[in-house]
Amino acid sequence: MTSNGWLQFAVFSALLLLSVKPVGIYLAKVLEGERTWLDPLLRPIEKLIYKLGGVNAGEEMNWREYAFALLGFSAVSMLLTYMMERLQGWGPLAASWLNPRKLAGVEQALAFNTAASFTTNTNWQSYVPETTMSYLTQMSSLAYHNFASAAVGIAVAVALVRGIKRMSSPTIGNFWVDVTRSILYVLLPGCAIFALVLVWQGVPQNFHPYTQATTLESQTQTIAQGPVASQEAIKMLGTNGGGFFNANSAHPFENPTPFTNLLEMLAIFVIPAALTFTLGRLTGSPGHGWAVLATMFILFAVGFTTVYWAESHAHPMIHGAQQAGTATAPGGNMEGKEVRFGIAQTSLFATITTDASCGAVNGMHDSFTALGGMVVLTNIMLGEVVFGGVGAGLYGILIFVVLAVFIAGLMVGRTPEYLGKKIEAYDVKMAMLYVLIFPLIILVLTAIFVLAPTVGLSSLNNAGPHGLTEILYAFTSATGNNGSGFAGLNANTWWYNVVLGGAMLGGRFLMVVPVLALAGNLASKKSVPPSPGTFPVNGGLFTVLLTGVILILGALTFFPALSLGPILEHLLLKSGQLF
């Protein structure tokens, strides 16, 4: 660990925290349908989308209608993506500028897995993009879902916030309007600027066929390109994480410089962080928003510190190499890492991408130290509520807030309240449903695949306890809609593709429906004025309680699995055991 590494962390944190208030205010305006400075340009386009899309923008929906619209939109757009993948090699879709490599249609199980993956904001990739997906598929289907799935996340979050805010209301907003406004006023303008900055720094944006270069030693190097920058921008800003190339943000064409690395990390966190301010503003309790943000920041800082510490360590079994850092070389665990990022920027990126449900990687998590890999895995296991995915992070942590308030209520023996709403049996049931579905899918499926030699174990790239971690990571990442991987695992088999695809759909939609049910139930309640017995949801005490609930629930659920995977691997490696 170096002082420069800590300084980079401090600068990142300062830039992020400075963005929270201005972006949070802007998001509140957009989501409440107020006028913004982009209205003269975008309002006509917004109206046109409603007209052509058949949306009645004035309609208010109850939670069931909202959920049906969400599920219908997701189903239709997922089906379209599946068809596009299957048909990319057919007739006019294979026109040379849209598919210069003449890539054939994607096989069924892989096409299902990928369609589920991008619809659910997971962006798990069982395939090598350069050799599987045509420019057309990447641009019109995969990058499309990067926008759509992120906007759906924001919509669910704002629906829940409305549920908290509204009194005796049967409705929680209009799904189509929330999605449209999130895309048009937030994601699209942000991406247009970000994409051009990325191109300036070196990210390609073209439809050229792959370039044949003759290297200085007269070998042929085929250079894959494509419309990368436009996809890269939304991949980060929408916390999607699906790379245009197999190596994702480690690839110099996706992340060419330390500066783009900083911007990509900020792009992951900027909306999730700002949404905490939006929460405080829309519910009229700014202190609550800051308390939620403080909780997230504490968990983020602890995660980064641990990963950075672990990755800075020398490999105990390698001798004769300069593994300690020097002024001009980072040292540490450089397997799977890029020189331009070194240990500090890779550790920071890995922490951020797993705190959020992003899943982009700028270094290979599979090659991280056992403990470094354990922290990024644990970040996902905590439910990706440390800033979290766009929207998904906010509604995820609000579930934990409900549970924290409930536990505080139990401790003092009175009915818990949250921002003027009584938290009753139905609300806690929905919250518990959300919290239980997640580990249930992960642990059951991991157990099944670990017990299946031909279906599960034959895909492993590493033996011993690390093998267990590879499978555990895959199901955690899929169910958590993260999408990063211990990428050595060959997940492009029929069984993995189908079951991981199912886990992604379960991890998204089985969890979104209880959130909307909670939103609907909260909205229908009357407001109770605060009394001296009301547990405050701002300030240090609440931050400590919320942090504790997240850690206890998340960590205790998964500790047995972690002790058999990364913890065991760490102890065995220290005693000289390799696999």
Next chain:
Amino acid sequence: MHSVWKTSIRFTLVTTVLLGFAYPLAITGVAHVLFSHQASGSLILKNGHVVGSALLGQSFTSDKYFHPRISAAGNGYDAANSGGSNYAQSNLKLVQRVQGDIDKLAAQNPGKPVPIDLVTASGSGLDPDITPDAAYYQAGRVAKTRGIEEGTVKQLVAAHVTPRTLGLLGEPRVNVLQLNLDLDTMTK
């Protein structure tokens, strides 16, 4: 229910036109006007032929060139098949590979510890850079093979060190392809 399906289909199609086509095509157009070189992949031309991209590493095995990092992309530096080794720290194959490479390099440069980036595979398999330490480590071999002063080669390396951005971001590094191109020009 009927209207949900109808709206879903219409909304998906309309937004696909906007986000799946209009957005990337508009970015492509503006990018080529403003940053044509970068938008086309930062390709390096020599005598009218593409020799590589300034951003991508390529394979060098001859002793007269500086060598890049280990690459797990395809058969090595395959720019259409990027990726890392994904070996765990506890993987025997990783330790054997790294230790084997260290022993080979140590024979050329006895007594000096090998910079770790030179014997580890990058995440992309296309890392264009090595650390300044790893470049200086190879200067003696390159100078000897080319029959020039080691000091001259070291000066060239020093001129190719890219410092941290703003003195703060990332790590100092040396682009291997650019260094080797200038090495060829210098000793022509």
